Amino acid sequence: MNSFEKVQHCMDVLPIKDRHDIPVYPMMLIYPGRVAGFTQQDICEDTDKWLEALEITFQKVGYPDLCQGNGPQDVIFLHGLEAMRPGHEVGPDESFQLHETCRMEVEDYEDIAKNGRLQWYNRYLCTIQHPPMTPEQLGQRWMQVGMNSAKIGQYLGSHGVVPIHGSASAPVFDALSMTRSFQEFVYDLYDEPDLVKAAIKRGTSEVIGQVLGNLEHSPIKRASLFAMRSDANSISPEIFEEFSWPALKEMIESFHKAGVQTVLHADGNWLPMLPKLLELPKGSTLVELDGVTDIHKAYDILKGWLAIRGDVPATLMAFSTPDEVSAYCEDLIQMALNGSGGLVLGSGCEIPLNCKLENLQAMMDSVRK
Amino acid sequence: MSILAEISEALQKGKRKQVTALVQQALDEGIPAPQILNEGLLAGMDVIGVRFRDNEIFVPEVLVAARAMNAGAELLKPHLAEAGAVSKGKIALGTVKGDLHDIGKNLVRMMFEGKGFEVIDLGVDVAPEAFVKAVQEQDCGIVACSALLTTTMPVMGEVVKALEAAGLRDKVKVMVGGAPVNQEFAASIGADAYTDDAASAADKAAELIG
Numbered sequence: 001m002n003s004f005e006k007v008q009h010c011m012d013v014l015p016i017k018d019r020h021d022i023p024v025y026p027m028m029l030i031y032p033g034r035v036a037g038f039t040q041q042d043i044c045e046d047t048d049k050w051l052e053a054l055e056i057t058f059q060k061v062g063y064p065d066l067c068q069g070n071g072p073q074d075v076i077f078l079h080g081l082e083a084m085r086p087g088h089e090v091g092p093d094e095s096f097q098l099h100e101t102c103r104m105e106v107e108d109y110e111d112i113a114k115n116g117r118l119q120w121y122n123r124y125l126c127t128i129q130h131p132p133m134t135p136e137q138l139g140q141r142w143m144q145v146g147m148n149s150a151k152i153g154q155y156l157g158s159h160g161v162v163p164i165h166g167s168a169s170a171p172v173f174d175a176l177s178m179t180r181s182f183q184e185f186v187y188d189l190y191d192e193p194d195l196v197k198a199a200i201k202r203g204t205s206e207v208i209g210q211v212l213g214n215l216e217h218s219p220i221k222r223a224s225l226f227a228m229r230s231d232a233n234s235i236s237p238e239i240f241e242e243f244s245w246p247a248l249k250e251m252i253e254s255f256h257k258a259g260v261q262t263v264l265h266a267d268g269n270w271l272p273m274l275p276k277l278l279e280l281p282k283g284s285t286l287v288e289l290d291g292v293t294d295i296h297k298a299y300d301i302l303k304g305w306l307a308i309r310g311d312v313p314a315t316l317m318a319f320s321t322p323d324e325v326s327a328y329c330e331d332l333i334q335m336a337l338n339g340s341g342g343l344v345l346g347s348g349c350e351i352p353l354n355c356k357l358e359n360l361q362a363m364m365d366s367v368r369k
Numbered sequence: 370m371s372i373l374a375e376i377s378e379a380l381q382k383g384k385r386k387q388v389t390a391l392v393q394q395a396l397d398e399g400i401p402a403p404q405i406l407n408e409g410l411l412a413g414m415d416v417i418g419v420r421f422r423d424n425e426i427f428v429p430e431v432l433v434a435a436r437a438m439n440a441g442a443e444l445l446k447p448h449l450a451e452a453g454a455v456s457k458g459k460i461a462l463g464t465v466k467g468d469l470h471d472i473g474k475n476l477v478r479m480m481f482e483g484k485g486f487e488v489i490d491l492g493v494d495v496a497p498e499a500f501v502k503a504v505q506e507q508d509c510g511i512v513a514c515s516a517l518l519t520t521t522m523p524v525m526g527e528v529v530k531a532l533e534a535a536g537l538r539d540k541v542k543v544m545v546g547g548a549p550v551n552q553e554f555a556a557s558i559g560a561d562a563y564t565d566d567a568a569s570a571a572d573k574a575a576e577l578i579g
Binding site for chain 2: 084090094095097098099100182183186187189190232233234235236237239292313314315317318319352353354
């Protein structure tokens with residue numbers, strides 16, 4: 001199978017007979033800069049430079065089956081939080097970081113519920129840029145994201161690598177948690193539950209329309225949803241069920257009806273939440289785990305129904321040996337071979353900046369023995 | 370149910386206004402402030418800590434309970450000062466240099482406070498020297514370091530070395546935590562303790578110096 005076939009086979013949760021059929025996806029946003037000898041500032045300000053770094057990295061370790069569809073220049077923007085940028089707010093070769101502060105008032109829930117989230121979010125996005133943008137500049141920035149995305153898609157396609165998605169967004173629940181800031185948002189869930197729910201309801205229909213609109217002309221009929229605050233390290237299963245899940249389910253089902261598969265980026269511990277995911281249509285979703293969720297237990301819950309990606313931990317990639325990485329990967333590979341497929345061998349979230357190249361090589365080689 | 374038990378129960382449910390009213394009522398009834406703190410507020414936070422550690426409750430329940438505790442403690446402050454009440458010890462807490470993440474660190478702070486510790490919160494991006502300075506100036510018994518990035522984890526080792534260089538290592542215990550940190554790493558840098566959640570961190574701190 002080529003990479004496109006492997007990825008589709010995996011997402012459709014079909015059994016596999018051979019380790020070569022397991023797609024491999026080391027999520028490498030910032031790490032290629034280190035491999036190529038470029039600074040973080042270089043790759044975060046210039047998508048061409050990032051693609052150059054990516055190519056140098058792939059030349060060393062081999063081409064993966066899957067790759068992210070946006071470079072760091074745009075991921076920083078798309079996160080929707082104030083960024084501490086390499087060469088500006090942090091050192092030129094330090095990783096970018098996101099600075100979460102309360103940028104939203106309780107009244108904003110009402111505004112979102114009444115007037116829609118997009119108008120609010122675009123206003124908000126303008127204010128968090130360095131320097132703040134005008135609406136016209138923001139529009140140009142969105143166009144740049146689209147152009148960069150097309151460029152990345154073209155590069156990956158020319159090497160037979162599959163972009164993980166054609167469009168990406170965040171569930172409104174998770175996005176609100178970040179713009180309002182985690183602690184304040186949690187208080188709002190207790191103090192103003194109806195306002196929060198109304199904002200989520202209105203915003204969700206907009207996100208669905210926006211994602212499907214973006215995918216209309218994309219050859220990649222997959223949408224990533226970055227659910228960074230719906231895990232059990234952030235909220236309780238009860239809060240998940242009451243606030244987050246209804247909208248998440250609505251999004252994934254709407255995508256499914258439109259022929260779009262979802263890539264659910266599920267950072268943190270999702271174990272208590274996973275049984276709810278069985279309510280989703282079979283093969284509708286790839287669940288990306290970051291090493292915090294027990295992947296074996298997750299696989300037992302979801303196997304044969306939804307695919308998972310995971311979860312070689314960042315700590316292992318940074319501080320362990322290639323043998324230890326190989327052993328970790330082998331355990332995951334055997335899980336998929338003895339189970340029912342549906343595994344993308346991936347990094348737990350992102351390959352860290354201080355990953356040892358030989359560890360990445362060990363991960364890549366583990367499905368190519 | 371005694372009023373102190375009522376305070377504890379209301380706190381566990383995150384009922385901030387109720388906790389405030391009950392604390393005021395307890396003060397009006399002449400119950401000493403240290404007793405209200407220990408048998409009402411901190412007793413409630415103890416239950417929250419155990420239930421959180423045992424995965425019976427989750428972060429939001431801890432946050433609203435801590436918010437209720439702080440509301441009650443605010444009322445007690447002048448009375449505690451009058452009574453000459455002292456904390457169980459001081460902890461210098463911070464996210465290490467190069468790392469700007471603070472959600473986990475803030476949760477740990479709440480759990481430390483819920484155990485009756487005074488927390489010197491140094492914030493994020495904290496240099497090893499700042500931890501040393503806090504220990505020297507504030508007489509802290511524990512230095513607690515947080516990191517969320519594998520690239521900033523080594524700074525925790527620099528904190529240990531800076532404390533050694535300042536001749537303070539024997540006087541303080543060093544605790545480390547954060548998503549990528551584990552026991553093996555903690556041992557490799559010479560930290561005294563690693564815990565994988567905020568409630569266990571507070572328990573461990575009590576074990577170390579409480």
